[in-house]
Amino acid sequence: MDMNRKMIFLFIVIALIAAIFSGCGSDKKTAQNKGYVTITDDANRTVSLTKKPERIVALSTSFLEPLHDVDAKVIGCPSSKMGVPEYYKDLAKVGAVYDINIEKVVGLKPDLVIAMKGMNDKFVSTLESNNIPVIVLDMKSYEQVKRCLDIFAKITGEQDKAAAVIKKMDDQIVAVKAKLPQKAIKMAILHSTAQDVTVQLDNSIAGSVAKMLGFTNVAADVNTPDGNTESAPYSLEMLVKKNPDVIFITSMGDMKTIKAAMEKNVENNDAWKSLSAVKNKHVYYLPQHLFLLNPGIHYPQAAQIMAQKIYPDLFTANK
Structure with missing residues (x-):
C-alpha cells in the first residue's frame, strides 16, 4: 500500500513538472506569434509583420526617398522619368506608376509591399492571396509624409533616423516662413x-x-x-x-x-x-x-x- 502511494505521488510530481515546462513552451510560442511589428495603415487595416522585411516593393515612387532615409531594403518599384532616385535606378521595375504589373510584383517574392491609397488598393486582395503582406498608405500632404516616415522607421527599426529627417524638414519650413x-x-x-x-x-x-x-x-x-x-x-x-x-x-x-x-x-x-x-x-x-x-x-x-x-x-x- 505504501508503495502504491509513493508511485502515485511520483506520478503527480512528474505531471506537474511536465505541465510547468509545457506552459513555458506555450508562453514562448505566444511571444513568437506576437510578431515583429504591427501597423495600422491608411485603409484602416491592421497588418502584423512576423519579421523585419528584407524584400520591399514600393508601388509608388513617392515612397522611395523616405524608405531610403530609414535604411529600408527595397527591391522593386515602378518605372518613372522623374520619380526614381539615382541610387534606385537599378531596382527591378514592376510597370509604370499608373500601370502596375502585379504579376511582376508577386514574382519578386517580396516580404512587404507598400501601396498608395487611391491608386493601388485594387491589388491588396491579390497580394494577400499570395501571402504577401501589404500596407496601404496615403502620402500627399506634408503631415502624411511625416507619418509615412514614422511608419517606415518602425518597420526598419530606425526611428532616430526618421526623427532627424522630420526635424530637418520642420526647421527648413520654419526658416522659409520666417522670411515672409x-x-x-x-x-x-x-x-x-x-x-x-x-x-x-x-x-x-x-x-x-x-x-x-x-x-x-x-x-x-x-x-x-x-x-x-x-x-x-x-x-x-x-x-x-x-x-x-x-x-x-x-x-x-x-x-x-x-x-x-x-x-x-x-x-x-x-x-x-x-x-x-x-x-x-x-x-x-x-x-x-x-x-x-x-x-x-x-x-x-x-x-x-x-x-x-x-x-x-x-x-x-x-x-
Missing part, C-alpha cells in the same frame, strides 16, 4: 493640361504648400459636385470675383504644349487680362517635379520655391 513679410496674399492655383484647366483646392499638393505658407486660396470654399477635395472645375467668373493677387499654375505634360493651351483657352480672354495678378505679372508656373508628383521629403524646397516666386529678393535662387 506679414502680408495677406490671396492666390489661386490652376492646373493645366493640354486638354483642360482646373482649380486646385487646399488638399492638392500646391494648395497644401500655399496653406503652409499662410497664403489664402481664393478657391478654398468651392464646393465640388463629386466631393473632390483636391480640384474643382475652372471658373474664370470666380477668379474675376475673387481677384487674386497671385496665380500659380501647375501642369502635366510638355511645358510648351501647356503654355500654348493656356494662351488659347484662358489667356486670350479679356476677363483674364483684367485680373490683378495678370496685370501685375504675378502669374507663375510651378515645377512639375515638386508640384505634380508628391514632393515627399522635398516639401521644404517646394515651400521655398513657391515663396520665392512672390518674393524673389528674399531667397537665393534654386538651381
